[in-house]
Amino acid sequence: MAISQAVCNSFKTQLLQGMHNFTVLTGTNTVSSVAAATGTSGPNGTATTTYTGTFTNGGSNAYAGLVLCLSGFGTAANNGTFLCIQSTTTTIVMANPNGANSGAEGTVNATTDVFAIALYTSSATLGATTTAYTASNEAGSSGTYVTGGINLGNLVGNAMALVSTTPVLSSTTACCLFATISWTSATISAAGALIYNASLGGQPACVVLSFGATYSSTNGTFSITFPAQTAGNAIIQLA
C-alpha cells in the first residue's frame, strides 16, 4: 500500500490522443446572428459559418484552434461541435459547412472537461500505473467533502470539481492551472490525492499527489493550492 507521486502513464498517452481538454471560455460569449455558410463543401471542403455577437476574449484569433460547442440554435444546422478557424471580439468563424441565417440564436461553450480531485488514506495504492478514479480507500465524506464526488459530469457533491484555467504558454512551455480547492467543516485524514477527468467514461486518472504522511483536518478546512501557471512550476506542463 503506497501512494507514489506521478503524472499517470495513461494520461500522458491520452494527452497525445486529444482526450483531455482544459480550455475554459471566459467573458461574454453570445451570438446575435448567423451568416449562411460560405465556401466549398464536400470532401476537402473549406466551407465555414460566421457567427456574429459578443466574444469579449476572442480578439486576435484567441479562440482559433479551439473546439467549441454551439447549441440551442433554432436551426439545427447551426448547432454542433466545430473547430474555430478565426475569432475577433465580434465574430467567430467555425468549420461548420452547413450554417444557415435562420432561427433563434443559441449559446457558445468550450468543450471543456470537468476535472475532479479525490482524497485517499494511506491504505490506498496509487501511482504512475493508476489509470482511473477508484473509490477504494478514498477518504470518507465529511463537511463539504463527498466521497465519489463526480461521475460523468454528475455532481454527487459540489465541492470536488477543480476549476481549470485555459492552458497558456510560459516562454515555450504550455502550462495548466487549477484554482485552490477547499473542503470546510471537515474532519478528513488523507495521505494523497488523485486528479481525474470526470467528464469521460471510466473517469481516467491524470495526476497522483503524495502528501508523504497522513494529514488530518479536525472540524476545519482541508485545502489544496496549486502552483503558478508558469514554466517549472505548473502542475501539468509540456516543455
Added chain:
Amino acid sequence: MADSIYELNGTERKEVIREKVPCGDAVKTSYYSESGELLRQDVNIEVSEEFMKSAGFTSGTGFGR
C-alpha cells in the same frame, strides 16, 4: 516543533506547522483552548514545483521539467 504560536484572545492558542512533503508543503494550523484541547485543525497542501521533481520528470523528457 511549531513554526509559530500565537495567543488568540488571551485564551485560545494557534499553532502553525509547515512541513515539506513530496508534492510541496503541508501547513497545519491548530487551534487549542486554554486547557489545551484541540478545537479545530486546518490543513493546506501547497503543491509546488517539488511535485514535478518527485514525479520523476527531467528536461529531457519533453514533459514536465
